[in-house]
Amino acid sequence: MAGIAIIFHFSSSPLSNHIMASNSTRSFDAIVIGSGISGGWAAKELTGKGLKVLLLERGRNIEHIKDYVNALRPPWKTPHRGRNTVAAKAAHPVLRRAYVLNEGNPDYWVDETESPYVEKKPFDWFRGYQVGGRSLMWGRQSYRWSDLDFEANSRQGIAIDWPIRYSEIAPWYDHAERFAGISGTKEGLPQLPDGQFLPGMELNVVEKDVAARIKKHFNDSRRLIIARVANITEPHEGRVNCQYRNKCWLGCPFGAYFSTQSSTLPAAVKTGNLTLRPFSIVTRLLYDRDRKRAGGVEVLDAETNATYEFKAKIVFVCASTLNSAWVLMNSATDVWPGGLGSSSGELGHNIMDHHFRAGASGRVEGFTDKIVYGRRPTGFYIPRFRNLTDEGRGYLRGFGYQGGASRQSWTREIAELEVGAPLKEALREPGEWHIGMSAFGEILPYHDNRITLDHARKDKWGLPVLAMDCKIRDNEMKMRADMMNDAAEMLEAAGVKDVRKNDSGYTFGEGIHEMGSARMGHDPKTSVLNSHNQVWDAKNVFVTDGSCMVSTSCVNPSLTYMALTARAAAFAVDELKRGNL
Amino acid sequence: MDMNRRQAVIKMALLMGATVVGPRLLAAEFGSGRGSSARFGTDDIALLDELGDTIIPDTDVPGAKAAGIGEFIAMMVNDCLTPSEQAGFADGLAGFSKDYRKRFGESFVAGKPAERLAFLNELNRRNQHRPRQARRGRRGEEPAVSGREIPNSTYFFRTLKELTILGYFTSEIGCTQALRFVEVPGRYDGNADYRPGEHNWFTEVR
Numbered sequence: 063m064a065g066i067a068i069i070f071h072f073s074s075s076p077l078s079n080h081i082m083a084s085n086s087t088r089s090f091d092a093i094v095i096g097s098g099i100s101g102g103w104a105a106k107e108l109t110g111k112g113l114k115v116l117l118l119e120r121g122r123n124i125e126h127i128k129d130y131v132n133a134l135r136p137p138w139k140t141p142h143r144g145r146n147t148v149a150a151k152a153a154h155p156v157l158r159r160a161y162v163l164n165e166g167n168p169d170y171w172v173d174e175t176e177s178p179y180v181e182k183k184p185f186d187w188f189r190g191y192q193v194g195g196r197s198l199m200w201g202r203q204s205y206r207w208s209d210l211d212f213e214a215n216s217r218q219g220i221a222i223d224w225p226i227r228y229s230e231i232a233p234w235y236d237h238a239e240r241f242a243g244i245s246g247t248k249e250g251l252p253q254l255p256d257g258q259f260l261p262g263m264e265l266n267v268v269e270k271d272v273a274a275r276i277k278k279h280f281n282d283s284r285r286l287i288i289a290r291v292a293n294i295t296e297p298h299e300g301r302v303n304c305q306y307r308n309k310c311w312l313g314c315p316f317g318a319y320f321s322t323q324s325s326t327l328p329a330a331v332k333t334g335n336l337t338l339r340p341f342s343i344v345t346r347l348l349y350d351r352d353r354k355r356a357g358g359v360e361v362l363d364a365e366t367n368a369t370y371e372f373k374a375k376i377v378f379v380c381a382s383t384l385n386s387a388w389v390l391m392n393s394a395t396d397v398w399p400g401g402l403g404s405s406s407g408e409l410g411h412n413i414m415d416h417h418f419r420a421g422a423s424g425r426v427e428g429f430t431d432k433i434v435y436g437r438r439p440t441g442f443y444i445p446r447f448r449n450l451t452d453e454g455r456g457y458l459r460g461f462g463y464q465g466g467a468s469r470q471s472w473t474r475e476i477a478e479l480e481v482g483a484p485l486k487e488a489l490r491e492p493g494e495w496h497i498g499m500s501a502f503g504e505i506l507p508y509h510d511n512r513i514t515l516d517h518a519r520k521d522k523w524g525l526p527v528l529a530m531d532c533k534i535r536d537n538e539m540k541m542r543a544d545m546m547n548d549a550a551e552m553l554e555a556a557g558v559k560d561v562r563k564n565d566s567g568y569t570f571g572e573g574i575h576e577m578g579s580a581r582m583g584h585d586p587k588t589s590v591l592n593s594h595n596q597v598w599d600a601k602n603v604f605v606t607d608g609s610c611m612v613s614t615s616c617v618n619p620s621l622t623y624m625a626l627t628a629r630a631a632a633f634a635v636d637e638l639k640r641g642n643l
Numbered sequence: 644m645d646m647n648r649r650q651a652v653i654k655m656a657l658l659m660g661a662t663v664v665g666p667r668l669l670a671a672e673f674g675s676g677r678g679s680s681a682r683f684g685t686d687d688i689a690l691l692d693e694l695g696d697t698i699i700p701d702t703d704v705p706g707a708k709a710a711g712i713g714e715f716i717a718m719m720v721n722d723c724l725t726p727s728e729q730a731g732f733a734d735g736l737a738g739f740s741k742d743y744r745k746r747f748g749e750s751f752v753a754g755k756p757a758e759r760l761a762f763l764n765e766l767n768r769r770n771q772h773r774p775r776q777a778r779r780g781r782r783g784e785e786p787a788v789s790g791r792e793i794p795n796s797t798y799f800f801r802t803l804k805e806l807t808i809l810g811y812f813t814s815e816i817g818c819t820q821a822l823r824f825v826e827v828p829g830r831y832d833g834n835a836d837y838r839p840g841e842h843n844w845f846t847e848v849r
Contacts, residue, residue: 136826137813137845145809147722266833306828308846431838436831437846471846472812472822473664477771480764481698481804486706489808490821492843 080331081123082116082339085370090116090337092634093359093374095344095389098195100607100623101380102322102330103238107631108378109335113638116372117330118342120364120381121191124170124198126323130313132166140165160572162188162199166312170199176522185530186571187384193340194322195382196574199311202292202319202440203464204244205617206235206255210450215613218458221412221507222583224612225593228255234625241329242320242624243298246290254445254462254617261295262288263304267432268467268495269442275556276444284447284552289440289464292320292621299325308437319439341365343523347377347603349394349402355602355643356393356402362523376602376634376643380627383608384413384513387579388528390590390597390605391515403580403590403597403605410514412507412581413532414614416573419566420542421463422549423498424558433469433492441466444499444552446616448544457540458506461616463549465499497558501545504616506537507578511570532570542568575619577611595630602643606630664809683717686752690740691716693752695807697759704821707807710814716806728798735799739766770800818845 091113094104105117123129137143144165146158156174157163163171172189179187190196209228216223232255239258247262265273265288273286293304301324302316310319317324330336341364347356348371358373379386387410391401403409444463448455470493479485511532519527546563553561583589586598591610597603606627608619615622637643683691695712720732743751747758754762793801811817818824824845 134826136815136824137818137847138815140813142719142723143809143813145719145723148725149722264831264833269833306831307826431836433835433837433841433844434831434833434846435835435844436828438831438833468846469843471843472808472817473847475663480760481767482760482764483700483702486699486702486821489812490842491840492837 080336080338082337087337088371089358089373090114091374091638092116092376092378093118093372094378094380095359096120096195096379096381096385096607097193097322097327097338098190098380098382098607099197099200099322099620100382100627101195101378102197102326103624103627104378104380104604104606104631105330105336106241106326107628108635109330109333111631111635112333112335113635114335115330115337116374117336117338118344118359118361118372119193119195119338119340120343121172121193121340123193123338123340124313124323126317126328127313127315130315131169133309133312133315135166135312156186157188159186159569160188162574166309167199170311170313177527178519178521179527180516180519180529182529182531183533184569185532186569186574187530187576188571188574189382189385193338194327197321198313198323200292200321200620201618202310203443203618204239204242204246204290204292204621205443205462206257207231207615207617207622208253208255210253210446211613211615211617214459215507220458220613221509222581222585222588222612225582225584225589231622231625231629234629235621237628238621238624241299242292242325242621243294243301244290244292244320244621245295245304247288249285249287249445251285251445253450257290259290260298263291263293263295263438263440264288265442266434266438266467268426268429268497271429272426272467272497272553272556272558273442276552279555280447280552284444286442286444289443291440293439294318300328301325304439306436306438308439310439343525344381344389345369345392345525347379347389347393347402347600348373349397349600351394351397354600356600362525364523367523375638376604378627378631378634379603379605379609380607383576383579383611384528384530386605386607386609387513388515390580392526394600398599402600402603405599406586406588406590408509408581408588409590410579411509411512412578412612413511413513413530413570414505414507414575414577414611415532415571416502416575416614416616416618417505417534417538417542417568418500418502418573419568420503420545420549420564421465421498421500422546422553422561422563423496424553424561426467426495426497426558429495442499448548455540455544457537457544459504459537459541459616461501461503461541461545463499463501465497467495467497469493469495497553499549499553500564501549502573502575502616502618503538503541503545504614505534507581507613508535511578513579530571534568534570575608575614577608577614577619580605580609581612582610583612594633595626601637602634604630604634664805664812683721687736688713688717690736690750690752691803693759694763694803695811697756697763698804698807699811705816707811710811710816712807712810712814715810715814716803719806719810720802724802728802731795731798732802735795735797735802738796739799766796766800767804770797812845813847 097119151158172191212224246259248256304318343362361370390403393402398404446460448460472489515526516529517526580590582591595604692708692713695707699707822845
């Protein structure tokens with residue numbers, strides 16, 4: 063193991079001198095709230111254009127490599143082998159609801175007792191309060207939207223129109239992919255545009271066979287491809303390529319997947335223009351009603367409870383979807399009781415996510431002379447094929463599948479085997495191949511799906527908490543039937559045996575793709591942000607994380623946040639130069 | 644964002660089939676809590692070691708006892724099972740010891756290997772795991788009382804088998820001797836040759 067250290071990703075950050083050591087400097091060109099995927103991109107882009115940037119993060123610092131404390135821990139050093147203890151479950155009443163609570167990286171997740179929220183309806187909110195946010199633990203699936211997505215609201219009369227189209231964001235997808243490093247294959251599919259890819263990872267032998275059979279059976283109208291992921295398959299931007307350990311969410315010592323720490327933060331630090339301040343809870347934007355601008359932010363130090371004001375010419379709000387709305391709701395309340403951006407009546411509304419956990423699985427005969435070497439940190443993807451031309455399935459929009467094939471491991475049941483040597487020896491060998499897939503479906507933007515501030519309930523710092531009131535409706539429920547049945551249909555068409563359908567249920571927020579709350583639009587009367595992510599009511603405030611989304615597509619959203627953030631940052635700097643901010 | 648969800652999703656899909664060792668430990672369908680947490684003394688650990696070693700014995704590579712299975716099971720029961728599950732396990736363990744002594748006139752620890760194995764295989768046939776179904780309702784909650792409570796003897800045996808397999812194949816012996824373990828594969832080959840009898844690569848990563 064000692065030899066590994068020499069090929070670890072060498073971080074370009076010179077120790078930690080970008081961390082704010084005193085509070086003496088109070089004025090910056092730009093302030094970025096939040097250091098996750100969107101905030102990291104904002105910091106990189108703005109510092110890269112010469113702005114002095116203060117990057118605020120409410121949680122602790124996590125240093126690249128050094129603080130990935132479990133990244134190299136072998137299974138036998140993990141006391142409960144990844145299983146949760148009764149005590150861990152009791153301490154994490156929300157996280158315990160899903161796989162996210164895990165012995166491997168409990169420190170990457172929010173302390174729920176410090177930061178509660180109210181579930182008017184069941185809502186899973188899985189947060190990462192630390193430098194890097196959820197960029198440390200994300201699934202890394204990275205897909206472009208298409209005009210099928212950007213035009214859907216307008217064409218179908220749902221909510222409001224997106225103020226941008228694919229042609230406007232495409233160059234920014236290029237930019238984001240080139241820097242972040244997205245591996246994938248070019249497919250020429252209009253609903254899933256190709257990008258600037260590093261070589262895609264490999265489908266395994268069974269996935270290739272199933273892909274070929276699906277392609278043939280459905281005349282190429284359905285396609286099984288390798289997932290496009292922010293794992294680099296070649297050395298890239300000073301980072302080491304993926305080593306196929308499949309331990310991404312513990313933090314990668316090779317820097318082989320995109321995170322704030324591996325990618326945007328070192329780039330921002332390198333400019334010499336970045337100051338990072340962890341433990342900084344932004345309580346409000348300081349709104350100047352005469353200038354109709356934010357003059358800066360108020361920060362509550364999470365460790366000392368002291369408050370500070372920091373000034374800047376522009377503010378990027380990238381606190382993650384629901385928390386960005388929280389910051390806006392708490393700002394300029396003397397002008398608008400509902401907060402900055404509430405003049406539209408849309409702030410906190412139109413909350414979306416992706417619903418999932420419906421699909422199918424089955425057993426694959428044959429291929430017993432084949433096995434997989436290496437632990438690929440992703441699976442296959444089946445791009446959306448439903449309602450591409452409004453064919454009418456009784457619901458709007460569509461879904462895509464994520465899945466994988468593998469041989470069974472020692473966890474399998476071998477009912478006919480006697481315990482003792484026969485069982486032991488059988489479990490030492492791989493079992494049969496199985497394949498499974500689960501769909502991720504679009505959730506429509508419903509005005510009534512909303513979050514509000516609950517002033518009766520306070521967090522550890524005495525701040526009001528969010529109350530969630532969201533549910534999926536008929537459109538999503540109808541879609542789930544196809545999500546399950548189409549998966550089974552494809553597996554059966556591919557010759558898979560013992561195909562079993564499943565719908566394991568979905569709770570709002572569980573997709574961890576929270577979107578909406580401060581949507582973009584053409585009109586300040588119906589939207590919080592304009593087409594450049596500027597708050598209509600304070601043009602030097604930009605909201606570029608999932609809050610800005612007008613609809614959800616069915617593809618994973620993070621790459622779109624990267625592109626929108628970079629686009630907004632370029633616009634902001636141009637506007638600053640023009641004297642418009 | 645979806646973190647490790649792809650892995651979880653695939654696991655969920657694949658686990659629809661029958662498994663002994665799931666991502667969550669076997670949760671009992673007990674109606675009510677009873678008793679306090681199980682306390683394991685050295686005798687209990689020794690018994691659990693022998694039970695584990697009967698399920699996964701020494702062959703060409705060491706078995707479960709060498710991997711410290713008794714201590715592991717005791718820790719998992721104490722840390723990961725609810726008080727009522729612990730009580731169910733402890734009661735099942737006590738009943739097992741009693742039944743064994745009644746049948747063979749001596750303790751399991753002192754028993755003859757062939758008799759121990761035969762007895763556990765009787766239990767194995769009687770207490771097969773049922774295919775694991777996808778859970779309905781809120782995840783992370785204890786399963787609703789179903790009215791189909793399983794007897795303590797069944798719960799004990801299934802938990803014993805699950806924890807033995809889990810503990811063994813994630814131990815250093817299990818990973819590196821029973822299976823093939825590579826911390827840093829460095830590459831991926833989705834079409835590698837496999838010959839019957841070759842041991843599997845360790846792939847369960849959490």
